[in-house]
Amino acid sequence: MESNHLQRQIAYTRKSLFDQGFLDEQFIQLEDLEDDANPNFVEEVVTLFYRDSTRLILNIEQALEKSPLDFTKLDNYMHQFKGSSSSIGARKVKIECTQFREYCKAGNAEGCTRTFQQVKKEHAALRKKLEAYFQLVRQAGPAETASHSK
Amino acid sequence: MENGFSSPRTDAFPAGLRVLVVDDDPTWLKILEKMLKKCSYEVTTCCLARDALDMLRGKKDGFDIVISDVNMPDMDGFKLLEQVGLEMDLPVIMMSVDGETSRVMKGVQHGACDYLLKPVRMKELRNIWQHVFRKKIHEVKDIESHEGGPDEFDDGHLLSAGDTNLAKKRKDLENREHDDQEFSDPSAAKKVRVVWSVDLHQKFVNAVNQIGLDSEYQPGFLFNTLICIFIHKNISYFILCPSGDIWLSYLLFTTFSCHLNNACIEPLCVILLAEVGPKKILDLMNVPWLTRENVASHLQKYRLYLSRLQKQNEPKTSFGGIKLPDFSYKDPPGSFGLQSSTTMHQNNAANTNFGYSGNKILVQDVGSQIHGGDLEGIVSFLPAAEPKKALIGDVPDPQKTSSSSLMGTTHSLESLRPDVNYASFEFTIPRQHSWSGETPVKEQLKQEHEPYLLLGDGYTNPPLPIPHHIQVHRLRSVPSIYPRTSITERDKLGPIETRPLCTEYKSNHVTSISPVGRTVDLFSVQADSHIINPQAFEAISTITSSTKSRNFDQNCVNNLESVQQNIIPGSGSALLSSHGDVQLFSLQGCGYTENIGLQNIEFSDYNDSELVTELPSHLYDGLRFNCDYLDLMEYPTVDQGLFIA
Numbered sequence: 001m002e003s004n005h006l007q008r009q010i011a012y013t014r015k016s017l018f019d020q021g022f023l024d025e026q027f028i029q030l031e032d033l034e035d036d037a038n039p040n041f042v043e044e045v046v047t048l049f050y051r052d053s054t055r056l057i058l059n060i061e062q063a064l065e066k067s068p069l070d071f072t073k074l075d076n077y078m079h080q081f082k083g084s085s086s087s088i089g090a091r092k093v094k095i096e097c098t099q100f101r102e103y104c105k106a107g108n109a110e111g112c113t114r115t116f117q118q119v120k121k122e123h124a125a126l127r128k129k130l131e132a133y134f135q136l137v138r139q140a141g142p143a144e145t146a147s148h149s150k
Numbered sequence: 151m152e153n154g155f156s157s158p159r160t161d162a163f164p165a166g167l168r169v170l171v172v173d174d175d176p177t178w179l180k181i182l183e184k185m186l187k188k189c190s191y192e193v194t195t196c197c198l199a200r201d202a203l204d205m206l207r208g209k210k211d212g213f214d215i216v217i218s219d220v221n222m223p224d225m226d227g228f229k230l231l232e233q234v235g236l237e238m239d240l241p242v243i244m245m246s247v248d249g250e251t252s253r254v255m256k257g258v259q260h261g262a263c264d265y266l267l268k269p270v271r272m273k274e275l276r277n278i279w280q281h282v283f284r285k286k287i288h289e290v291k292d293i294e295s296h297e298g299g300p301d302e303f304d305d306g307h308l309l310s311a312g313d314t315n316l317a318k319k320r321k322d323l324e325n326r327e328h329d330d331q332e333f334s335d336p337s338a339a340k341k342v343r344v345v346w347s348v349d350l351h352q353k354f355v356n357a358v359n360q361i362g363l364d365s366e367y368q369p370g371f372l373f374n375t376l377i378c379i380f381i382h383k384n385i386s387y388f389i390l391c392p393s394g395d396i397w398l399s400y401l402l403f404t405t406f407s408c409h410l411n412n413a414c415i416e417p418l419c420v421i422l423l424a425e426v427g428p429k430k431i432l433d434l435m436n437v438p439w440l441t442r443e444n445v446a447s448h449l450q451k452y453r454l455y456l457s458r459l460q461k462q463n464e465p466k467t468s469f470g471g472i473k474l475p476d477f478s479y480k481d482p483p484g485s486f487g488l489q490s491s492t493t494m495h496q497n498n499a500a501n502t503n504f505g506y507s508g509n510k511i512l513v514q515d516v517g518s519q520i521h522g523g524d525l526e527g528i529v530s531f532l533p534a535a536e537p538k539k540a541l542i543g544d545v546p547d548p549q550k551t552s553s554s555s556l557m558g559t560t561h562s563l564e565s566l567r568p569d570v571n572y573a574s575f576e577f578t579i580p581r582q583h584s585w586s587g588e589t590p591v592k593e594q595l596k597q598e599h600e601p602y603l604l605l606g607d608g609y610t611n612p613p614l615p616i617p618h619h620i621q622v623h624r625l626r627s628v629p630s631i632y633p634r635t636s637i638t639e640r641d642k643l644g645p646i647e648t649r650p651l652c653t654e655y656k657s658n659h660v661t662s663i664s665p666v667g668r669t670v671d672l673f674s675v676q677a678d679s680h681i682i683n684p685q686a687f688e689a690i691s692t693i694t695s696s697t698k699s700r701n702f703d704q705n706c707v708n709n710l711e712s713v714q715q716n717i718i719p720g721s722g723s724a725l726l727s728s729h730g731d732v733q734l735f736s737l738q739g740c741g742y743t744e745n746i747g748l749q750n751i752e753f754s755d756y757n758d759s760e761l762v763t764e765l766p767s768h769l770y771d772g773l774r775f776n777c778d779y780l781d782l783m784e785y786p787t788v789d790q791g792l793f794i795a
Contacts, residue, residue, distance in 0.1 A: 026269045033184045041184060049177040079221060080175070083247035086269045087177040 003140065010136045017133065022126050026089030043134045049088045050127055056081040057120060064113055074112060075104040081119075092122040164279030165190040172202040172218040172230065173245070182217070182270065189276050199225035206238050207348045213240060214282045217266075220246040220253065228260045232455050235261040236448070237351035241281035245270060289345065344444045350437065354448060357434035 017023045027042070034041040060077045063070060082097035096119040103111030169191045173179045179195045186193040194213070196202040199222050206213060216234055220227035231242045244257040247268040257265045263281040266274055346354070428446035435445070 029269070029272065030181065032272070033181070033188060035188075038184065045177060045180055048180055052176050076221070079248065083219075083221070083268055084175050084177055086247055087175065087181055089269070 006136065006140045010133070010140055013129075013133050013136060017129060021091050022129060024089045024091040024094075026086060028089070030088065043137070046088055046130050046134070049084060049090075053081060053084055053123065056084065057123065060116060064116060069109045069112065071104045071107055071112075075101055078104065085123075090123070090126055093119060093126060096122050164282070167191045167279050167282060168194070168212065168214045169278070170194050170196060170202060170205065170213045170216045172196045172199055172216065172222070172227075174198070174219065174222045174224075178219070178268065182275075185270070185272055185275050188272065198222075199227070199230045202230065203233060203237075206234060206240070207352070210348045213238075215241045215243065215278060217243045217245060217278070220244050220248070220257070228256060229459070231257070231260045231262055232458070236451050236455055237346060238348055239285075239346050241285050243278060243281065344440065344448075346448055350440075351448075353435045353437060354431060354445065354452070357431040358449075358452070360434050361430055 018027075030042045030045055038044070056077060060074065060081065063074050063077060078097055078100050082094055082101070085093045085097060096115060100112060100115040100119060103115055167189075169186050171179060171182050171186065171193060173182065173195075174197050176197060179197055183193045183195050194205065196205060199218070202216070202218070206216070218227050218230055222230075227244060227246075231244065234240055234242050241263040242261065243264040243266060244262040245266045245268055246253060249267045254265045263284075264278070344350075428442045428449050431449060432440060432442050432445045
């Protein structure tokens with residue numbers, strides 16, 4: 001059936017997000033929080049995250065344009081960004097963030113710049129995937145979201 | 151009923167726990183809110199620390215626990231933590247994505263009851279109620295021990311399991327409330343734990359501000375500055391300027407110097423630092439059931455908090471943020487108290503541990519002799535002109551003081567320039583000060599605790615009459631009172647003359663002791679590095695040090711640094727009279743010399759035997775020294791001038 005098919009598609013998409021390492025356990029925690037009072041909780045959180053993180057990315061970008069680089073500031077920004085990313089379980093993004101911070105501590109400007117590109121890349125990639133995912137979820141309707149199993 | 155849980159709850163504790171979450175990350179704020187709601191807690195979110203504080207203050211007892219992120223743009227999470235602890239005494243949980251040991255340790259040091267790592271799990275949040283409960287239990291225990299009544303707990307025990315917690319909590323809250331407001335039982339024997347509610351803390355801050363205002367200066371620093379303005383007829387006149395800072399003291403000094411010049415009196419400059427005392431605060435607060443000890447301990451916390459603020463604000467902690475031109479601290483800021491020990495002859499161990507604690511150095515003044523009464527309580531900066539670093543500009547050796555000691559001071563106001571580095575309160579405390587023999591002082595000094603140089607009773611008193619015992623010594627080699635590190639808590643300083651020196655020293659409390667009154671709150675020097683007012687030390691040192699070699703040790707400086715001094719700006723007279731705290735102290739012969747039980751006292755040779763070696767007892771009053779603080783004492787800052795012979 002359509003709905004079954006949709007459900008399977010949702011389940012499959014979701015699973016692959018985990019299998020491919022885009023998401024980690026935190027995402028599941030968010031799903032657990034979803035209830036009747038907040039049926040779209042996860043999507044709301046993700047939306048909130050992407051709105052806020054865009055601002056953080058901009059900060060970092062601006063800081064990276066300065067010369068010489070203020071590694072402390074960069075580290076602080078990235079710390080913030082990493083914290084935020086951890087809220088939705090953005091695993092790959094977090095990994096790149098950690099790498100970036102390593103370069104910051106080492107004062108490696110080139111490493112920072114390079115890694116930041118990776119951060120942005122992962123950030124954008126996850127966004128696309130999640131958008132697609134939530135689209136399916138919305139399509140399936142509220143009843144379907146409840147069928148998500150932990 | 152109990153005001154603890156204002157919202158009616160159908161479930162038993164911990165449901166309905168009122169949590170305030172503070173986090174600048176909106177995503178986390180949303181998630182945490184949801185998670186806490188799932189735990190059946192009552193959640194309030196806040197993304198700015200300031201807003202959180204406003205909320206906490208606005209809704210007295212409106213929250214049970216605070217959860218805060220460590221990294222926030224508008225205010226450091228640790229600062230918020232401290233504030234909440236000071237004002238509201240609520241349990242605070244810190245959160246961060248950073249789990250480094252140092253960070254966690256910092257959190258614990260600042261008083262966090264827990265430190266969670268992000269991403270936070272539900273199960274961790276479910277258990278936060280234990281912190282609330284634990285606190286309640288401790289409070290109840292305090293109350294119980296205080297009141298000795300088993301009643302508080304009986305109900306709890308009798309109730310069924312389900313209700314027990316709730317009932318107990320209610321009781322706790324009730325008791326707490328009761329304790330806060332109705333406890334006026336002067337069972338001094340039992341120390342009931344006082345909960346510093348928002349209101350109470352606000353009263354406290356108001357009182358502190360009031361003192362500061364009285365000093366014509368906004369309090370930022372809780373220290374009094376003692377300045378010896380001049381010496382007249384062998385009497386040194388000091389002013390204790392409450393809530394002053396060095397700079398203001400300097401201003402005060404310069405203001406007075408004009409008067410002095412007009413009166414043909416050579417001004418000196420001595421800076422003594424003392425602190426705003428708990429007694430004064432207590433009086434201003436007008437809370438009947440509150441004791442001075444309560445205020446003193448709270449003051450200590452507050453000072454710590456302020457000093458941390460300062461340290462953050464000023465890379466160099468010069469006197470509480472005052473940057474004096476020639477501030478030459480040997481030790482970079484941040485060192486409380488005497489750090490430097492370089493100059494200190496002795497020990498140093500103490501030095502390092504100075505913190506400031508509400509000590510006050512009260513120098514009592516010798517009021518009557520002051521010119522025009524204005525000078526009462528004028529604290530003059532005694533330039534440490536001395537051999538070591540001239541504290542204040544260069545103070546030429548005044549004729550008055552043969553020795554000099556006082557910090558070299560003397561007299562010339564002119565020589566004191568604004569850029570006198572008070573800062574260097576490194577006043578060179580003349581190590582070498584040797585107290586000119588004041589026997590009595592010496593004897594007193596023998597007492598275990600080092601006397602505070604300044605004792606005065608009360609800063610709270612309005613212009614003090616010249617202490618009887620205090621003699622103003624020309625700034626001669628004022629024997630420096632070197633605090634002996636032997637001061638131990640609660641040691642009383644031997645009265646210099648007849649007065650008992652600081653009275654009991656409360657560990658970590660600096661309360662003014664002294665028979666005279668509250669005032670001199672000597673810094674409780676705590677061996678364990680609790681804060682001792684460096685200022686106090688300085689002051690003391692200043693007062694005591696007088697011999698020529700005043701070298702104020704770094705300690706002094708340090709003290710200054712760490713001491714937030716409030717310098718009273720403006721007219722000395724204003725200062726003097728306006729504050730009870732301003733006191734003129736005439737230190738008597740710094741008789742503190744080695745005799746004083748202070749270990750660290752090194753008395754340099756006092757040249758001036760004229761100096762009255764006896765410090766008025768009230769000078770010592772309130773001097774509480776911890777050994778540590780004694781280092782300060784080494785500095786014969788209070789030298790001759792300080793001592794009123």
